[in-house]
Structure formats: C-alpha cells, structure tokens
Amino acid sequence: MARKIFHRVWRVVACLAAGAALLLSASCGQQKAVELDAQVIVIGAGLSGLSAAVEMGRSGLNVLVVDMNSVAGGHTMLAGGVAMAVTPLQERLGIEDSAELAYADWMAWTKDGDAEWTRFYASNSRPMVYDWVTEMGVEFVRVAPSHGNSVPRFHFTRGRAAHLVLPIYRTALGMSNISFQWSAQAEELLLSDGRVTGVVVKDLRSGKVRRLTADNVVLATGGFESDVERVLANWIPGLPRPDRLLIGSAISATGSGHDMATGAGAALDKINRHFIYVNGVVDPRDRQQSHALTAGNDQSLWVNASGQRFTNEAGFEKDVLADLVQQKPSTYWMVFDAATRDSFGVRGAAWLNNSSEEHPILDNPNATKRAQSLPELAAMSGLPPDALVQSVEEYNAAIDAGEDTAFGRFAHGENVPPKIQQPPFYAVQVFPVTRKNMGGVAIDRQARALDKSGQVLPGLYAVGELNGSLGINGMFGLDGMFLGPAILSGRVAAQSIVAATTARTNVPEIAPVEPSRNVGEWQPTLTSEGLEAMLAMQRDGYWHFQVSHQLVLERNYECTDCHSAQLPFAPVNDHASRLLQAEVCATCH
Ligand SMILES: Cc1cc2nc3c(=O)[nH]c(=O)nc-3n(C[C@H](O)[C@H](O)[C@H](O)COP(=O)(O)OP(=O)(O)OC[C@H]3O[C@@H](n4cnc5c(N)ncnc54)[C@H](O)[C@@H]3O)c2cc1C
Ligand code: HEC
Ligand code: HEC
Structure with a gap:
C-alpha cells in the first residue's frame, strides 16, 4: 500500500516548482490538481x-x-x-x-x-x-x-x-x-x-x-x-x-x-x-497446429510438393522466401539421410531442450517421415515418388560433378554437401513463418x-x-x-x-534492493500433485506460470530448486523477491 502512495505525483508540480502560489486554480490557469x-x-x-x-x-x-x-x-x-x-x-x-x-x-x-x-x-x-x-x-x-x-x-x-x-x-x-x-x-x-x-x-x-x-x-x-x-x-x-x-x-x-x-x-x-523466416516446422505440441519451431539442416536437399528442387538451399533468406511463395502450395520438404541426421537442428521452445535419447522432432513420426527407401519416404510424405527419386539422383550427380548448375548452391568443387544415399532417409515439412515487424x-x-x-x-x-x-x-x-x-x-x-x-x-530516494535467499526456515506447502491441479485450471493471467511449471513437472525439478521464503508459491511483487526470482530464469531460458 505504501508503495502506491509513494508513487503518486501531482500534475501540478510544474506550477509549484515555478514558484507559484499554493492556491492552484489562481496561479496555474485552467490546470486542476490531478493525482497521477x-x-x-x-x-x-x-x-x-x-x-x-x-x-x-x-x-x-x-x-x-x-x-x-x-x-x-x-x-x-x-x-x-x-x-x-x-x-x-x-x-x-x-x-x-x-x-x-x-x-x-x-x-x-x-x-x-x-x-x-x-x-x-x-x-x-x-x-x-x-x-x-x-x-x-x-x-x-x-x-x-x-x-x-x-x-x-x-x-x-x-x-x-x-x-x-x-x-x-x-x-x-x-x-x-x-x-x-x-x-x-x-x-x-x-x-x-x-x-x-x-x-x-x-x-x-x-x-x-x-x-x-x-x-x-x-x-x-x-x-x-x-x-x-x-x-x-x-x-x-x-x-x-x-x-x-x-x-x-x-x-x-x-x-x-x-x-x-x-x-x-x-x-x-x-x-x-516483415522479416519472414523460411524454416518453420509445425510445433507438434501445439493443439492448433499454427505455431512454428524453426529448423535447419545445411546438408539437406529441399523439394516442393511436386518433388522438385526450387531454390538454392544455401541462399539468403530473402531470395529463398521469394522462391518459396511462388510454389503451389508454398511449402517444402527438407530431405536428408542417416549420414547428416546430426546436422539437423531445431529451436523455438524450451521443451525441446530435454536430455532424452529421443530427438524431439526426428524421432516423432508426426513431425518427421523416415523410411528405408526414397519411394517409401515420398509415399509417406505425400510426394510423387518418381519425382523425388529423380531430384535426389540429379542432386547427387551435381555433387559428383562439384557444380550445382541448376541453382548455384556450390561450384568448382567448393562447399559441396554430401550425397543423399544412406538409409534411413528423412523428410521434414517446412513452411514460411512470421518473425519480426x-x-x-x-x-x-x-x-x-x-x-x-x-x-x-x-x-x-x-x-x-x-x-x-x-x-x-x-x-x-x-x-x-x-x-x-x-x-x-x-x-x-x-x-x-x-x-x-x-x-x-x-x-x-533511490534505495538499492538487497535480496537474500532464505530457504532454511521455509517449508514448502505444495507438492507436484498440488501443482498439477493448479495447472489444470488454465486461468487467465497465468500463462507463463503454466508453461514454465509444465516444464517443472516434466523435468522433475524440486520446488526448492527455485522457491524459498522470499520466493514462495504465491505471486510476489516486491523488488527484493523479484530480484531473487530473476536469478532462476536461466534454468529454462
Ligand atoms: C524467437 C525470436 C528470436 C529473435 N531473435 C532475435 C535476435 O537474435 N536478434 C534480434 O535483434 N532480434 C531478434 N528477435 C526480435 C527481437 O527479439 C524483438 O524485436 C525485440 O525483443 C522486441 O522488443 P520489444 O521491447 O519491442 O518488445 P517485446 O520484447 O515483444 O516486449 C513487449 C512486452 O509488452 C508486453 N505487452 C504486449 N502487449 C501488451 C498489452 N496490451 N498490455 C500490457 N503489456 C503488453 C509483452 O508481454 C512484452 O513483455 C527475435 C524474435 C523472436 C520472436
Ligand atoms: C526452475 C525454477 C522453478 C521451480 C523448480 C519451481 N518453480 Fe514455481 N515459480 C518459478 C517462477 C519463475 C515463478 C513465477 C512464474 C510466473 O509468474 O510466471 C514461480 C511461481 C510459482 C507459483 C505462483 C504462481 C502464481 O500464482 O503467480 C506457484 C504456486 C509455484 N511456482 C509452485 C511451484 C511448485 C509447487 C513447484 C515444485 C513442484 C515449483 N513451483 C517449482 C520457478 C520455479
Ligand atoms: C521452468 C522453466 C521456466 C522458468 C524458470 C522461466 N521460464 Fe519463462 N518461459 C518458459 C517457457 C516454457 C516459455 C514459453 C516459450 C518457450 O517454450 O520457450 C517461457 C516464456 C517466457 C516469456 C515469453 C517470451 C516471449 O517471446 O514473449 C518471457 C518474457 C519469460 N518466459 C520470462 C521469464 C522470466 C523473466 C523468468 C524468470 C523470472 C522465467 N521466464 C523463468 C519457461 C520458464
């Protein structure tokens, strides 16, 4: 309560400072004393x-x-x-x-x-x-x-x-x-x-x-x-x-x-x-299927819905975007093989950083198609098998020749990616994605x-x-x-x-805040079961609490890893507690 009053200021301060009389209406024209x-x-x-x-x-x-x-x-x-x-x-x-x-x-x-x-x-x-x-x-x-x-x-x-x-x-x-x-x-x-x-x-x-x-x-x-x-x-x-x-x-x-x-x-x-990115894959955890993760594999080959290459995969975003939006539909598949699986990277959500053996995208059949042969991969992805096989053959031949005459991705034997030939083969569907105004x-x-x-x-x-x-x-x-x-x-x-x-x-006066962590005397009153019940409520204004504590549960964190007497299981809004809270953000961010 004290804080609120502390921060109230008067719009009439200018008049006061100018040495005006305290009788506001007289010395400050039409201006009324307004509490701000x-x-x-x-x-x-x-x-x-x-x-x-x-x-x-x-x-x-x-x-x-x-x-x-x-x-x-x-x-x-x-x-x-x-x-x-x-x-x-x-x-x-x-x-x-x-x-x-x-x-x-x-x-x-x-x-x-x-x-x-x-x-x-x-x-x-x-x-x-x-x-x-x-x-x-x-x-x-x-x-x-x-x-x-x-x-x-x-x-x-x-x-x-x-x-x-x-x-x-x-x-x-x-x-x-x-x-x-x-x-x-x-x-x-x-x-x-x-x-x-x-x-x-x-x-x-x-x-x-x-x-x-x-x-x-x-x-x-x-x-x-x-x-x-x-x-x-x-x-x-x-x-x-x-x-x-x-x-x-x-x-x-x-x-x-x-x-x-x-x-x-x-x-x-x-x-x-807009800065539109060309590397969006549908976040498999998004119920609406409208949010993107961003993915890349600089050793991959890209084909459109007709199974054909359409751009220089290593080109600048702006050039790739111009090529991509010309495709009907404006989507592509990133195709690679077992040899370059490890070059695949994905980011865009905190839940991706888990320590599980399974890759969150490549080992998820909803997000990635995987097959022992290219025709099979094409069938799973809804691509024309002959066209995909032909595109990969032409790409591999260009790699042998050291020159990508079709799209200029590499030349003179320099920056040549590996051939796509080692099963299993992978296909990840990609869309353009919004990013920045x-x-x-x-x-x-x-x-x-x-x-x-x-x-x-x-x-x-x-x-x-x-x-x-x-x-x-x-x-x-x-x-x-x-x-x-x-x-x-x-x-x-x-x-x-x-x-x-x-x-x-x-x-x-500007008083620096000195936080101190006080775990010893503090007894947690909530458990992960209690937390689960809270998360199930899906309340307005609790978005970040929900997404962050969903991760707390998934990762089996101890509540006391972050919470203490100064950071209890209740919303805090004093500067000292907020300072302490800022110390735990890096656990996930
Ligand atoms: C995934 C991602 C990666 C990026 N990487 C980079 C990068 O590497 N380099 C780079 O330069 N840029 C990057 N950007 C862009 C950059 O992060 C943003 O442009 C920048 O952070 C914008 O800062 P801001 O303060 O304008 O707005 P924001 O950071 O968007 O902050 C807006 C704040 O306003 C609040 N808010 C919004 N509406 C309301 C409302 N009606 N009432 C009350 N509060 C409201 C929000 O909760 C938020 O806290 C990236 C963007 C994204 C999405
Ligand atoms: C990795 C750090 C971390 C761990 C571990 C953690 N929390 Fe939190 N907790 C936070 C942060 C940060 C906030 C503030 C989140 C926000 O306002 O969005 C918070 C806020 C809360 C809140 C207040 C929500 C509100 O009303 O604003 C509750 C309740 C809570 N945590 C319960 C728990 C429980 C129970 C556990 C253990 C099962 C736990 N937390 C584990 C970091 C953590
Ligand atoms: C237990 C994990 C966890 C902790 C701790 C945590 N966050 Fe988050 N935070 C998330 C998740 C999950 C998201 C949703 C986005 C994502 O998946 O990466 C998120 C999103 C956010 C966003 C929205 C970003 C945007 O683009 O608008 C902000 C802001 C944020 N966190 C701030 C904080 C701050 C500040 C702290 C520390 C006080 C904190 N977080 C602590 C997990 C966490």
Missing part, C-alpha cells in the same frame, strides 16, 4: 520498455511499468544476438570496423532502410547499447558473421539474449522510483484535449479494470507477428501471399499496441515490412508518436518493435538489428521525456 499514478507509464516490460524505464528512473522520474505477462523480458528472453559496430569486443578480436562501413553495409542490404536512423545507430550502437548494457553487467563473449555485413558484427552473450535483458531488469528493480504491475493488460489509451494522459488496464487475474494516468505514456508492446491474419492483410509488396504461414513470434505479439496507438490517433508506417507506429527522431498529418501526438512515445525497430531494416531484415534498436529507441524516448519534464519534485 506516475509521471510516466511504460506499457510493456520487454527490452525497449525496460530500457526506457531505467533511463528515466536514473533521471529521477516516477515510472510505472505495466505488462500483461507475469514476468519481464518479452521476446528477448527467447532471442539471440545484437548487431553493433565498432565495439570493444570487435577491437579485442582484431575486427576492423567503422560507423561509415556499417552504415554503407546496412543501407546496401536493406535497400530502403531509414537512412537517418541507420546512420544514428551505426554511430551510437557502441555508446548507447554496448557500453550501456555492459556497465549493467551484460557480457558479450562472441561476434559472429552475418549476412549483409562485410565484417562480423553479430554480438552474443553467453547463452541466449535472456542474459541481455535480465541485467537491465535487475537494474530497474534496484530503483524504488520504478514500480511494476504484472498480469496487467493495457486495453486503451486515455486522451484529454488531444493529449495521451494514461491507459485503461485490465488485471487479467482479477478481471478488474483501472484507469491509470501519467504525464507521458511509452508504448513498448512489441510487434504483431503472432496475428497471421494481420500479417497477411499487410503482406509484403510484390510477393504472392503464402497459403500457409506459421506463427513464429510469441503470445503477446498481437498488435494490441498498434491498435491502442491508432485508436488515439497515431499513424502507422511501413506496416507491410520492420514497420509500425510512425515516430519522429525522439520516438514521439506521429499522427496522420505527421504532427506529434502529445504524451505518446512508441519504442521497440512497435515502431518497426526504427525502420532500419527497410525491405530486408538483418540479423540482430531488432534488439539494438529496441534499447536505443527506448533510451531516445526516455531522454526526450526527461528533457521535456521541467520539474521533478517529489523524487523518491
């Missing part, structure tokens, strides 16, 4: 929202972060690396880079990436992203080459990008002027005299609806790539629509932020730019939302994938060019708000 829930509300505790919150928190602003999920991190929990230029790690590894080179590389690849943001990102990815997160404890350990980059720029932490976002989250938890509301779904922005003044939020667990008010709202809700209908309705210009498109983004990426922004009068820009809410150079006439919509900022990751991916996406812009745009918006907030009275 925070100076700034950030909607979305993903990478961009947390970055904005930390930046503003450090300047002493009162920030309230709301998120529909019960845990922080957003997509970054599942993501990989960050593209950055001229970093200390590149220097240590002897990689010579420059902002000019990065700018030239990126513009050449993306064709029509936003030139100003691209230049800004090329010059600032080091100070505004690399240095900023490194200072918070993020450690980059590896730089990989990636398409569109003439030198390696794709930076990775140890493990996945959870290790990028969690230190930022921990930093936010260390500030008492940043507070969080979890399982809180934003539904609509509040408008007053053309200014965004807050948001309507529904507590998913209780169903309670509240109006939260603030001087500024930062929308950081991510993209809409989990709404396939919306992706197809805003499909990439010049390409046929695929007849089946799988979902490769997460549960929150429905475009609710786009709807809230447009509902308040904001415009959308480059909304038909490259357009979104229109913004200016301060990440302020713009209306249809290009005017600033007061009080509203749009950051992260919601603004299309600053439009720097243009027509064709680049690896790692989403996480960096999420941090950068979050910070840019925050700096703009800080600069525009003239008076910041009532700033609470």
